[in-house]
Amino acid sequence: MIPLSYNVRSILRRRFSAFATAAGLGLVVFVFAAVLMLAAGVEETLKATGSRENAIFLRKGSTAELTSLLPREAAKAFAADPSVAVEGGRAVASPEIFVIFQLARLDGSGTANVGLRGVTKDGWELLRSRTVKVIDGRPPQWGTSEVMIGRSTRGRYKGAEIGQAISIARRQWQVVGVLDSGGSAFDSEIWGDADQIIDTARRPGYSTMTARLKSPSEMSALAATVDADPRWNLEAKREDKHYEEASGPLASFIRILGTIIAVFFSFGAILGAMITMYAQVANRVREVGTLRALGFRRRSVLGSFLVESLILALIGAAAGCAFAALLGALSFTTTNFSTFTEIKFQFHFALPMAVKATIFALVMGLLGGLFPAVRAARLQIAEATKG
Helix, strand or coil, rough: CCHHHHHHHHHHHCHHHHHHHHHHHHHHHHHHHHHHHHHHHHHHHHHHCCCCCEEEEEEECCCCHHHEECHHHHHHHHHCCCCECCEEEEEEEEEEEEEEEEECCCCCCCCCEEEEEEECCCHHHCCCCCEEEEECCCCCCCCCCCCECCCCCCCCCCCCCCCCCCEEEEEEEEEEEEECCCCHHHHEEEEEEHHHHHHHHHCEEECCEEECCCHHHHHHHHHHHHHHCCCCCEEEEEEEHHHHHCCCCCHHHHHHHHHHHHHHHHHHHHHHHHHHHHHHHHHHHHHHHHHHHHCCCCHHHHHHHHHHHHHHHHHHHHHHHHHHHHHHHCCCEEEEECCCCEEECCCCCCHHHHHHHHHHHHHHHHHHHHHHHHHHHCCCCHHHHHH
């Protein structure tokens, strides 16, 4: 077996070509890791919106709040269900309406769909205020046209600042506060009084209702109760599961499209690695002949060149993952396929992504080094020693 130190010294003697090959592989790894981080960022943002302790009620077949309808009578009936937590004689439930309106971007680049969520006074005090914090200003006065904006919408749209007013449906909504939900999709919404928004949107009732369960184990019984009720065509789900399902289409689209792009780029990286390794073989014919003359077998020569290619792939993987990890400090805006509204999210980097990206790099290195390694192993001793 040819010592590993031989491959390391060979790489160090040919720094420029080795660096160019590793850089090409690293660029593809960076793209691949960035795609995984992008999809994970979307999933984490939407999953953080829900809690496993909460149940969400919505119309059967609705995959998003935007297409759901919950009658006021149904909200009252299921809020009184024995599985729903009670505080101070009031059910810990938040019937909400969710609609979208177009707002003009502050930078003048057009308009964007923004989610407008209506909550009730009890819903805010008993449920939402436990996880959604007002970080500037104050909550709106219920029964008025006051709203609070998510921190991700602040300064992005005309009027989206405390003390200013947002124009929606020919009505001025005074901004009095900024909310922070810890990076969930709520940060990209505008919140106000449910009755006022129902009146503005001309909706007959709420979109959904979220309720805190006495225990997560109550979920199955509640879901069965809601499903069996013939009066309203509704279903109940765990809130975190609902938002996790909502993230699926967008995350899958990003992951598939990004992977296709990364694979396309990988052909160039593989070709570059192959050219580099062929050059290594051509420049080291006499070395290969000497190794064979010393008694090293063909498979040892084959393995040595493959190891050298894999070392370059590992260097590229480390560099690509390191630069991809820096994307965690950046935030991006995209359209949520389930609601067609803009959401702001951050890249999410985790160890499993680094493992996948490294495996991807090793496959590229293996494919790029295989044929040159086979050529090196097939060199005849007599011809190779002549150079």
